[in-house]
Amino acid sequence: MTARELLSVGELPPRELLILLCHHLGVDQAEIYRDLDRPLPAPLLRRLRRDIEKRREGWPLQYLTGHAWFWSLPIEVGKGVLVPRAETETLVEVASALAPAGGRLADIGTGSGAILAAVAVERPDLRLVGVERSRQALRFAERNLAGRAEVLCGDLCAPLREPQDVIVANLPYVREDEYDGLPADVRREPRMALVSGKDGLRAVRRLVRQAPDHLVPGGWLLLEIGAGQSGDVTALLARRGFQEILRQLDLRGIERVVGGRWPCAPN
Secondary structure, rough: EEEHHHHHHOOOOHHHHHHHHHHHOOOHHHHHOOOOOOOOHHHHHHHHHHHHHHOOOOOOOHHOOOOEEEEOOEOOOOOOOOOOOOEEEEEEHHHHHHHOOEEEEEOOOOOHHHHHHHHHHHHOEEEEEEOOHHHHHHHHHHHHHHOOOOEEOOOOOOOOOOEEEEEEEOOEEEEEEEHHHHOOHHHHOOHHOEOOOOOHHHHEEEEEHHHHEEEEEEEEEEEEEEOOOHHHHHHHHHHHEEEEEEEEOOOOOOOOEEEOOOOOOOO
């Protein structure tokens, strides 16, 4: 079978088949299109068939290729870690703009380490630390960060040893009653990285309570949130005493990042 024949069968969307072909052949799409009628070796076809079947069963495409692209960086992912998504790049943009020169930035619930990997590219002057409670996810973070950030195992802010200028977090924010309606491939990702109580904000509430004890005066807490949650999260920050509260839209026009600044002096 040739690449042309495989693409014409329609077992998966052409874009996904191309991604799998590139992965197994170790080439880019341009090279595949230059030689669509080259016969594909039988061992490669067998591996492709296995991945096609897994994809049809709902496995994330990124788990099959072993990486996701985030901030134009290849991020290693696999079973047991959340796949980084484009909307999270909004958090990277805001954090990179607000962090002071030479400051400290912590990513709480770092998962694959994608946020810190991107911030390290944009702001190499920063001292970075990631915290993750899942040891499985932590191994991905350690490989993706490759020494560019300290990686600590623990729950929320507990492992932090120094006050931070910026704390960022993409914590789980899916409501319990939303989970069964998520796409099949999303439900293959770790549930603990997706769901957070009846309203999706259980983890966010805990972090909002803890963060001031781990921020310098004037430090920022920046949170990625789900659609429709900005009002509730803004209220949480304001009640805790955060000031200069900001809301940032993602490229789809959704208020994706909400943040606040801890006051320089007590109110």
